Amino acid sequence: MENKSFGITVLATSLAFVLVQLDVSIVNVALATIGVRLRTGVAGLQWVVDGYAVAFAALLLSAGGLADRIGSRVMFMAGLGGFTAASVLCGLAPSAGGLIVARVLQGAAAAALVPSSLALLSQSCGDDAARRTWGVGMWTAAGSIGLAAGPVLGGAMVQLLGWRGIFLVNLPIGLAGLWLTWRFVAATPGAETRIVGTRTDWAGQVLAVLTLLVMTGSVIEAHRLGWASWPIAGGMLLAFLLLAAFVAAERRHAEPLLPLGCFAQRSFSGAIAVGFLLNMALYGSLFVLALYFQQTRHWSAWISGIAFLPLPVVLGLANLLGRRAASWLGTPMAMTAGLLLAACGMAALRGIGAATPYPANLPGLVLIGAGIGVSVPLMTAALLGSVPKPRAGVASGALNAVRQAGGAIGVALFGGLPTHDALLVGTALLVAASAAAAGLIRTAEPAQHPAGGKATAQPICR
Structure with a gap:
């Protein structure tokens, strides 16, 4: 029974990671069609891609800490449900602005999914290092295939179903992962654990989000504006100042978001x-x-x-x-x-x-x-x-x-x-x-x- 539970945990978390990685790359081959159908230019198409990436990167660290507090299973199901719902919103988006908002929601849900799925895997294998390596290998393989197969699958979906199909295909996969988790995956400990207490590191969470958001946004815009431009140079300087403030905040907090002792x-x-x-x-x-x-x-x-x-x-x-x-x-x-x-x-x-x-x-x-x-x-x-x-x-x-x-x-x-x-x-x-x-x-x-x-x-x- 324990082996079956572990196997289903690997399957459910791998399905979720397929969705996360697939939506990193699948949208690229549909951009030209989206631009025509939703009447948007290059800037709008850029944010269709970047909205997902920025939200994903900026919220990952905070999501990891929250998963440790409320329990990985709860966080995983919330993230998978949110990702599936946001995918439907993407597929039904009536305008470029609506699609960008839905992509940001997808990225935020992806940030909840990734650390909680890894935590579920780690907790389900106990102290068995070999089992952990095997489970992580399966999870990584699924995500890698999803990431690299995105252009191939996206091209086929656009040709057969139109651009909306690249998002709506997530619905059955997401629902399958939710059902497997609800039915077979055991609950994980949350705030009652010894190391993770009840004092939320709000300063650390805000500074972590701002640091990653400013740095990622600056890097994304650097290709268009140039690395030597004042907005990019100022953005990178601000990102490093925010990073220094984050480190200082983590050193002072009794229960930091990212324990620097790690x-x-x-x-x-x-x-x-x-x-x-x-x-x-x-x-x-x-x-x-x-x-x-x-x-x-x-x-x-x-x-x-x-x-x-x-x-x-x-x-x-x-x-x-x-x-x-x-x-x-x-x-x-x-x-x-x-x-x-x-x-x-x-x-x-x-x-x-x-x-x-x-x-x-x-x-x-x-x-x-x-x-x-x-x-x-x-x-x-x-x-x-x-x-x-x-x-x-x-x-x-x-x-x-x-x-x-x-x-x-x-x-x-x-x-x-x-x-x-x-x-x-x-x-x-x-x-x-x-x-x-x-x-x-x-x-x-x-x-x-x-x-x-x-x-x-x-x-x-x-």
Whole structure:
């Protein structure tokens, strides 16, 4: 019965993560049709994409802390229900403004879903590290396939059902995930846990949201206004000042939103660094390659989506090999090897041009998918294993907030570079991520010693 419950938890959380990642990328191929049908220009279409991304990144950290307080199951069901309802609003939107508002609501619900789903997985596997790695691998594989399959599925849906179909397809998936969670997934502890108390860190939550909102918004607009423009320079300066204020607030609060003591755990810090660098490279390279396929090769969105297929297929399969790779090599070495493999794949794509035969792209796409596919579940499992269970939600929220911010920065940075230079930067970022994995990730964190006491089985994260 316990194995069945764990399996259904993996299934329900994976379905939710498919929705979250799918709606990151599926909308891109429908933008031209949306612009015509809803009579909006480039700025309106930009915010159809950016409204989701900004709300998602800005609210992730606060959502992680809230999941720890009210219980992951409650937070997960609220987020999944909200996401499904917002998807219906997107599909029925009568205007561009209505669609943008609905996309913001989708992003906010996605922020509730991601940390609570990871926390549910972590809590359902108890102290079984191998089970945690397997569950996270399945969850990551589902999300990775959803993200990379978005352009392919979106192209097909637009052709068959129109642009509204890309949102309404979320309804049956969301309802299935809600029913599975309500029927089979056990409730999780909330505010009664020992570490998470009842004093809400309102200052930390507000400053975290503002920091991510200002930084992400500045990066998104930098491609249009230029990095040297006063609005962007001022926005980035304000973001760093808000970040400094957030750190100061967390140091003073008795029960902080993000316990800074977590960063004393090398695996926690390493996973955060790897997640940021990896997403910069991955999201930035996907953006550049999409432009290459459509603008340089002059392929349609449908054909371009098919051209990407080797990457998500291999990535999804490699997610399932992360556990075995860790058992053979150990988590640090397996992550390092995977990231170096992805760097080799990105380097192999640097020579592509307008006349490059498509088969010449395959080795690079396969290596990127294989390397990142192995690394991501190990990175996530290392982070969850470095914090006490009551902090699983806030830890996963921190990781995913940093990854989303890294992805936004990567798209803005890579979008202003030629394809050759962008892929060179991506290669360097993946090499740096491999160095962080080798230097910081540990198979097991050293036991912590409270004053005058014995070593504890769990690291202290306050």
